[in-house]
Amino acid sequence: MGIEQRSDAGARLVPEAERAGAATMRAAIQYRYGPPSVLEMAELRRPSPGRGEVLVRVRAASLHPGDSYIMTGEPYVVRLAFGLRRPRHGIPGRDLAGVVAAVGTEVTALRPGDEVFGWSTAGTLAEYACVPARNLVSTPAGLSVVAAAAVPTSATTALQALRDIANVRPGQSVLVTGASGGVGSFAVQIAKAFGAEVTAVCSARNVDLVRSLGADHVVDYTRTDFTRTGKRYDVILDNVEAQPLAAVRRALMPTGTLIPNSGHGGRWLGPIGRVVDARLRSGFTRQRLKPFTSFGKRQDLLALAELLTAGKVTPVIDRTYALDDAADALRHVGAGHTRGKVVIAI
Incomplete structure (x- = not known):
């Protein structure tokens, strides 16, 4: 045996x-x-x-x-x-x-x-x-x-970031970096479902994709740096974190919300350094710098199931x-x- x-x-x-x-x-x-x-x-x-x-x-x-x-x-x-x-x-x-x-x-x-x-x-x-x-x-x-x-994970992250952290409301301007990725592709659709005006940041090959998801405006990051256009947004969901935090804040409204959401960083601590930086800076500005960790909740799966059934998220x-x-x-x-x-x- x-x-x-x-x-x-x-x-x-x-x-x-x-x-x-x-x-x-x-x-x-x-x-x-x-x-x-x-x-x-x-x-x-x-x-x-x-x-x-x-x-x-x-x-x-x-x-x-x-x-x-x-x-x-x-x-x-x-x-x-x-x-x-x-x-x-x-x-x-x-x-x-x-x-x-x-x-x-x-x-x-x-x-x-x-x-x-x-x-x-x-x-x-x-x-x-x-x-x-x-x-x-x-x-x-x-x-x-x-x-x-x-x-489950990517859509829940997008939902919690936009609904719970940023409290996105109809008519607000929302910018999503990494808009063609896992979280980003859900975020574009969920922000539109909430009635926001959405700007998607992606590469040239993904422009048509993010437009099909409902993005009102698209920024090709290989040609344009969104932090230098002079445009400001109520909410920025930064799934890429390719620019320094200070640069991204230039594109944020004076009382806007910035949500850093990326696992990039050093070999030892990963994104923790950027998270600490954001939290420290948030105490000295009216801008809301809100790194967060999403948690799986059954109620959020049910909310996502409703969006899927209604055809608002694909x-x-x-x-x-x-x-x-x-x-x-x-x-x-x-x-x-x-x-x-x-x-x-x-």
Whole structure:
């Protein structure tokens, strides 16, 4: 009889002698921090849902830059949360869409066969994932699993930034940098849904894309520096942070709101230096400098589902990869300049 094994990354491996009778799943897993080449395909024991959990048969999982940072362990500050020497949870990914396979004894709102989307901290680049029921909502009718998987983290970030932090109102002017990226493509659409006049900053190749998302004005950053046009905005959602904070503030109304939202920065602390700078400066100006961290909330997933159903928000899909090509997908995300979201179809 085989001996049960556990990987260094916390996943439960299935011994060869037990594979015939075990409920298993395929998953991408990493045993150490590093480049995408550290990912391996493994056969793992299929998890069972706890009392308040749902076992989801994952059909699609999307990626965002944070997944790349966690994979590499850089900036090093991420290791404080995800494991100092090696990843505490070896399966990458957070966002998913799929079908309920089983529910825990305390789950009443969902049942097997329901189509759902949401997020899981246990990793989603696998055939199955256990997810707290509060992290899932029903997939809007007619929305594909690939599109649904693209929504949770990036769209929630855009929603919370514009609604909760900036309190965007009809008629306000909103500028979004990185407008063709994951968060940016959602932000352009959500700002328009809130009645704002939207200026999108992107490269020349993405001008038509962001216009199709509803942008009223487009700035090609390869030709024009938006901080030097003399135009000022009520809200700036800066997903790129290519210019110094002082330069971006020149484009902000005297009482406007600037939301830095980027993981760029040094190898050790990443964006923390810019966050500290913004908070220190905010005490000496009427401008609101508001770096923030988004948190997954079921109510926000429901709000996004309404926007999706109404046709006010449509996910932009850059590329779709197979699970076996997860390393290539993470390599593409880590390189930057994605158009919308990268999704793994499982």
